Amino acid sequence: MVSILTGEPNPARKTRKEILSEWRHKEILEAARRIFASLGYAAANVEEIAKEAGMAKGTFYLYFKSKEEVLVAVLASDLEYLTNKTIEGMSAAKTFEERLTVFLNLRLAFLRHNEDFLRIYFAEFGTRCSRPAHRSDVIDKQFWRAIDFMRQCLEQAIAQGELRAVPVESAAFAIFDLSKGFLERHLRGWAHLPLEEDLAFTHSLIMNGLREK
Amino acid sequence: MVSILTGEPNPARKTRKEILSEWRHKEILEAARRIFASLGYAAANVEEIAKEAGMAKGTFYLYFKSKEEVLVAVLASDLEYLTNKTIEGMSAAKTFEERLTVFLNLRLAFLRHNEDFLRIYFAEFGTRCSRPAHRSDVIDKQFWRAIDFMRQCLEQAIAQGELRAVPVESAAFAIFDLSKGFLERHLRGWAHLPLEEDLAFTHSLIMNGLREK
Amino acid sequence: MVSILTGEPNPARKTRKEILSEWRHKEILEAARRIFASLGYAAANVEEIAKEAGMAKGTFYLYFKSKEEVLVAVLASDLEYLTNKTIEGMSAAKTFEERLTVFLNLRLAFLRHNEDFLRIYFAEFGTRCSRPAHRSDVIDKQFWRAIDFMRQCLEQAIAQGELRAVPVESAAFAIFDLSKGFLERHLRGWAHLPLEEDLAFTHSLIMNGLREK
């Protein structure tokens, strides 16, 4: 399988083994996501995850070094996906108000399709906990990438007079805090307000809060 | 120790045993708070807590049924204290804006004097997690008491025209989310803005966000 | 239990707990000796040792930090006993020839009563193996104590003209090597010569070998 042009193996064409390997990797990731979501990290055990992924315990360790590593991998992959979608979607919008709409809607969609992720995230990393137990540069990186992007959007919106002058870092954190709270109260069934109305309120709170009077 | 008037034990007058018992109880609570704060719940072990409280492991179990129970007790007691302070302080204020100031300042003060609590709270209950592992009616009760009180304040402020008509439950949640986020980013050293400026921004975000334009 | 004379707890008088604790310690040591002797260190497992000692696995870990530690303890205690006996017995003798007789007879007696020890010793430490796995200062110390004592005996015998001038360190090693070999070939059933005759030969080999012609 050698490229005619470069004389090197075609990196785009995967061998059967690579495909199988990636598939196994994904199987574990998904099994782990389900198990962590339903039991939490501490109560989950590797044997269970392997069984859920349809393989033996030992096989798990061919793909992940430890139970910890797979937790991080689950969260990092979901978080990266969400951050990519967010940056992509917001970039396509023109005004900050539109961007905020995109941001919140993406989170709403995520809530609908990735409950598992959110359960794990809130349970284990809801606070990007600083205990050595669960620190992860990979997850931190995605977190800061998202915060930084939001900060840039805010700076631009302030420069263009769409928003009043606010400390952008704090504002970015606040938007994430509000959207996280929004997701959490609906995930847990605490909120009585319909999803859309609550989303609209959250949107209005942020826009009113950040706009010039 | 029996009351002369009623012929029943005087509930106000405590026996030496009761006093000792309460003192032991408190010793454990405080020891556990320190240990949980520095190691996290999972890594803490009962022997360590007992030693920190100056007693043997067995004695711990005379006062608490389990490691779990003492975690809940630590958080519930701190949370009750904070909620009491909050309700008391906010009740004394007149306008919603003043009440919000009280609310945020109390949290700022709490951050300064109760770092231990916050570390545990963020690490173990940051999201009032729903896993069976850590559910607690006692904590929930304090949580809802605080939310409910905030809701009432909001309702009143709306009725008096101080705030625009917003869904009060969501608004109450939002205020807690923002203040929690505020505490977290300063506890973890994520924020570059000075505490007071960040607090002022958070205040303005909420007030602007909830006021009529 | 306070001494009238010193006002301090009498160290000679042991509490019931201390006695029990020492008894447990010894039970484990003896159980471990039996298990190690019959299965070897690698094949032995802690659960088995605990069961043999009549206790639960967890209890084992109250007395020894690890499987490794108990192996070392078993060997060190037997080796210390043998070295003590050896130094004591040889000291009581006058000539080197008598001392050698004592030395070899003690080893013969040890062979008869401590087969278990020898099996473990030959299997795990037969060569005072240098792999990090089984290094132990406690065992080394006893080994060198015995070698040093033998060296002194040799020096004295040479000074008194009983033996020819030989390098004492090498001679001491040689005597230990010969007696170890003697024990090993009888323990394993390799030797056809009766024990006493073989012992006499070993004795004569050493004395002839070290004496002036």
Add this chain to the structure above:
Amino acid sequence: MVSILTGEPNPARKTRKEILSEWRHKEILEAARRIFASLGYAAANVEEIAKEAGMAKGTFYLYFKSKEEVLVAVLASDLEYLTNKTIEGMSAAKTFEERLTVFLNLRLAFLRHNEDFLRIYFAEFGTRCSRPAHRSDVIDKQFWRAIDFMRQCLEQAIAQGELRAVPVESAAFAIFDLSKGFLERHLRGWAHLPLEEDLAFTHSLIMNGLREK
């Protein structure tokens, strides 16, 4: 590759396959020797050995049935080599004293060129351990071949009046014990005496010990 004369495969002429196979076999043996020598048997793992031999784990099992088997093979092959050299060298000598010189010098040379073997031998078979784990008829056979040859040499020397009448089996064992001890103390760096002087002492101890006074 069939012999023209006999119509059968020529046993002397090896097929390419056989050559390759033997080469692989030897590669594994040498890799295993290095790995066992540096890590010990228990800590070594098959994957490592295969990698060191430049092949995959599965291939290892085409040539050896188990990890155990390759350990035995390593030691048996080295031991056979040494025994061959020993018998050959001693046979060429005339007197027992000369033969002993050959014997000890061969062991000294072996120490210098086969440290790896000795490390494994002392660590795993230093005592030709009797645990089922490491029994091996192949090794035993070489061991007894060497002992038997030494016995014959002793018998002959006694018959010719060069040595006094000693129990030859015990004497043979003793010579092996002394030479093993000599190697061990120098391999481990326990001896302070220069190699040659120590060898000379060992030689004199044996000759004096076995000769008529």
Add this chain to the structure above:
DNA sequence: CATGAATGAGGATTCATTCAT
């Protein structure tokens, strides 16, 4: 023959909880 992915038995250790003293 060669490979290396898959297997799963096996074992040391921890620690919340109990209970005899």
Add this chain to the structure above:
DNA sequence: TATGAATGAATCCTCATTCAT
């Protein structure tokens, strides 16, 4: 009530060996 020795369930991970490709 106070103790802390005893318990044993629970679980992560390793690695020799097998087998489909």
